[in-house]
Amino acid sequence: MDVTSELYEGTLDCVHCGLCLSDCPTYLDTGRETSSPRGRIYLMRGVAEGQIELGPGVADELHLCLGCRACESVCPSGVRYGALLERAREQLVDAGLRKGQGPRLERLLLRSLLARPARLHAFISAIGIVRALRLDRLARRLLPAALANAQALLPPIPPSPLRAPLPSWTPAVGERRGRVALLEGCVMRELYGAVGRATIAVLTRNGFEVVVPEGQACCGALHAHAGDLSFARSLAERNVVAFTEQGGAPYDAVVTHSAGCGAAMKESGGWLPGRSDGLAALTRDICEWLDESGLVAEPGRLELRVCYDDPCHLVHAQGIADAPRRLLSAIPGLELVPHAGASDCCGAAGTWSLGHPEMSARILDAKLDAIEAASPAVLTSGNPGCLMQLRAGVEARGLAIRVAHPIELLAEAYGMAVPGQR
């Protein structure tokens, strides 16, 4: 960070008004200025101006941040906090301030596992086997704490048909309204294959031909959040090729069913200036796209009491709050019940919860209290990290609440079988 950098210029948008404080999970948990968005921006600015050193304290605070970006939603000055955080974390890595086993392991997992579909598939299968053999308790004792926590957070491993690649092309049902590409996603494919299938079904029902382009990569969001921007850029480059430079005529939209992936793709213009702008402009969250284009197929009745919990990277990073609610409300019989703090972070934040299990649990607790008070039959949210965290929390409390992606309910309303229902 220096006074000529783009990062420094970005920090100057902050006028230190503090309106972000009450929306920051780590400030609310600690009460500390240093652990608030305003504090972190001030630290970045202080480092650039040479008022403080880029040291372990700065590194700790920047990694304590969940990256939920709730601060961006309330920032009157329009500070692009998420982008600042990614840049600052990258500089921490460059400065060698991310040392120790945890970060090394994280980087290894992100680069060599998450971004490699075959390896990830094998790994998830292995976990499935471990669980089937009831070895998971043993594993919990043997594995490093962070890995053990991660294992515990994973939902039941879906059967392999659901973990197979999505069909590369599915025709529209009825009159064709357009042609969209779907980002399959790394975690989504392995753990939430049913969501992918539901997404395709709902899209085709509503007149869209769905292509799942060859050669697409992980979106790179988790890598960027961890400060591995260079790897994120390489992934983005592959996606630019897969979604905008092959496959004939341009797509009407590139649809994602994961809020984190959608946010990363929409902002990939910042990683690859000029190169990725086209992809960013095409990207739509599934709920956003359906809301924008309108449902042509009438959903059937679902007598359900449903809560919708905003994924941070949908509501704060993409500014989408109403579209999923409108979609759910379009299902006859479905009662959408509000719960307090719906747009507050659930404490998952990608890989953050693995490094901060206690604070994550406290943040999740507040969320679960609100959910419990609303007592829905189904709790919906549109991001794999949130789905995992919420499911683990609901299960730990022994609540009889199903956790699902909104698109799954829509698919059910269209009368589709629900193979992956948990």
Add this chain to the structure above:
Amino acid sequence: MPGVRPPQEAPTSRSDAELIAGLRRIVGNEHCLTRPEDLFAYGCDALTLDAQRPAAIVLPESTEQVASAVALCAYLQRPFVPRGAGTGLSGGAHPTPGAVVISLTRMRRILSIDADDRIAIVQPGVVNADLSAAVAHHGLFYAPDPSSQQVCTIGGNVAENSGGPHTLKYGTTTDHVIALEIVLPSGDVVRVGSDTGFAAGYDLTGVAVGSEGTLGIVTEVTVRLSPIPEAVETLLAIFDDVPSACRLVGRIIESGMVPASLEVIDRRTIEAVEASVYRAGLPQDAGAVLIIELDGAACELQAQLERVRAFAYEEGVRGLEVARDDAERARFWRARKGAFGALGRLAPDLYVHDAVVPRTKLPEILEKICEIGDRHRLRLSNVFHAGDGNLHPNISFDRRDPDELARVIEAGREILELCVAAGGVLTGEHGVGNEKRDYMGLVFDDVDLDAMRRLRDVWNPDGLCNPDKIMPTTRPCMESNPKARGYDAVPID
């Protein structure tokens, strides 16, 4: 006088080690912060000029911990500075070098709510808006609503006697606080006031509210809650210029109505708001927008609304919108409450002034303020509480440019002198802090200030509690003292 001073290094010595060890014993390691990053982050509040570094920050969770920390500071003769959310705009929570910051953000429990008697007892770290949210189901709210109410704390509001857009009708914090628990600078704990609203003896509650944390640290606040009005009407009146908006304000007030609020934002502020997340769909070519909020019994509001409407057309309003529902009301207010932050987009720094003038002098004062801004080649915009004459001239600037910074400070001085000469004062709701203390001589003479010192010295004899706030460091300037010139009947041209 505010300005960029090189940060002074905190004195590190054996006494620092002793202090920090003691503080850690009181609040626990986790809640005593001493990393360089922490000392830097707590160097200022929302006024970033003139930041300094404290020796440590403690985040106590109880009155006992506050009292012990204060007693330790008193014993070691170490200055200490209370802090809420740090949203103050006058540097009231700025530490002096080597001071201990006592942050109340972890004392954020609402201790009791009595809906029948309409009072609540809260810890100082409770966020203003959270209190209103917590009592809403009783049909009650906490009336003082500073623009930062989503984040600022009740304790900070008490220290600054915070106002907000609705003070015109509901008054400021002092009108809603009836009792306090205070840790005196000696470490002793006292209770002042009473939950009946009256306490025999000197009005120590009234004196403590607005004392900017210099008389002690408030650890418990008993507040009055107000009934949510039966009906609310919010209007957005669009004018070609600020004087027309001010004329409508005059018509409304002189007709005997007491609206809940009368807020004006000028053209430059409109532009900034519309470019921010708080955009409210205001016409960008308007010269001024006036938000009028009427509240009260449903039966009388319609007639008032019609009167306002008639006045507005007589004063040449360009457009008049009445909020149809709460969502639209929220949209009007979003523009007003997000204005400061939105102005932050215009430049790296924002200087928010807070002078007050007699309401009837607003148009001419505003014109002169704009002239001052133009003369100093500054980007100056105005947001103000038109009903009570409370001005917020905002200057967008870049403090890294020393020449511009000097012009900002000079313009600020001229604005304050102008307002005082018109019978006004330095601050209506932000406090004097360390920002305006050297301007106190514009309003008060030596004898007036001496009376204030008498009060402060009784509570804070060693000056350890929030030093360098309110009282000036320099001798007041007699030339500019209105009393020396024949009191305050100084006409402006």
Add this chain to the structure above:
Amino acid sequence: MGESSAAVRDAIGRLLGDMAVVLEPPELMAGSRVSMRIEPRDAEALATALRTLDSGSTPAIITGGGSRLGLGNPVRGAQVELSCVGLVGIDELDAADGVIRVGAGTPLAEIERAVRPHGWQLPLDPPGQGTTVGGTLASAAAGPRRLGFGAARGCVLGLDTVLACGDRTRCGGRVVKNVTGYDLAKLYVGSLGTLGVIERAWLRLRPAPRSTRVVVLSLGPDSDPYTFALAAARHSAARAVALVCSELADTHMQGVGHPLDAADWLLVAEYAGDEEATREGAERLAEGRAASPGDLTAIDALRDLQGSVGALGVRARLHVRPSRLAASCALLRAAAAQLLVYPQPGVIYAFFDPSGCGDEDPWWLDGVFTALERVRGEAKAELVVEELPEWGRGRRDVFFGGSGPLSLMRSIKARFDPNGTLNPGRFVGSI
């Protein structure tokens, strides 16, 4: 008067000239025998007078219109009265802004007359005749309309105060919103002249209401008068709501034109504001009850009652949370008190009548104080004995020791009036 006091008096007379007048014979005032009255005509004269008194450590009783002289403990050893009635005059009335600057000796009635034609009212309504601005503020006096007007301190924007040493100081200002410096006005208001002498004040006026309506009705034994009255007081247009017990209503409220037979309480309510709101308030209150439309004489009667005291009796003012009204009133009734109750914000005037007891019966007085102490303890009331027979003065602290840190209050007194010149002994804990 002893020789030494005569010497002091002569010295003061020489220094102050015309403004000092010897009282022959001496007058009994606030528990002291006063033989000289000083009546400054302007701020500078007031400063000179105070400087003179203070340099000789001569205690003085500070007075205004004299309507609240009974309030407080006896002033210790005062032989001089410093009267503010000469500090009269309206310096400035800003009819557009609704603010006014007045001398402390100005009678409230004069201000009211001046502001009315401009559509304003002064939100102060203390009981008593000839009350002055200074006296009202120094005693923080409020009348039946405290519900609508709020406490006296609320209308004070700025004060010019002369300290014991003769320093002329100013705090606050003329603007309606101000946090410039310590809020010393809060300290002076209600301090009974023990910290400084209020010389001049900037006050905030209120728009005069477009309409007012008074309703009088009686509440029988089977009703819950407190809940009913509290509900009436919580209408947004309510400006004054009072409950008067039947005994007091018989003696003081006959003129309001409402039959009292078989009633336990008389309720008087005043609504002020826009026509629609006052009508709604009055109608809602009177619904299904035998109510009489009243007029402003009912409010005047309340004010007179509040300021009155039975022959040589005791009048106490108690502040309680509204939810404790019933319990407090029950305890007071059991102690034979007659009551005037303002349910919001929870103020009770308790009148104790000694008739039937022997003359100057200390047992009776002790009994009254014991009963009051009990209410204070059980209902957590704050209380002040406002009037008591002359023979009973000085026996007990009429503020019951006050509430809050007395040592801090003593330190404040010592810092503002180190020589004990201003009303020494009169305030809480005989400060």
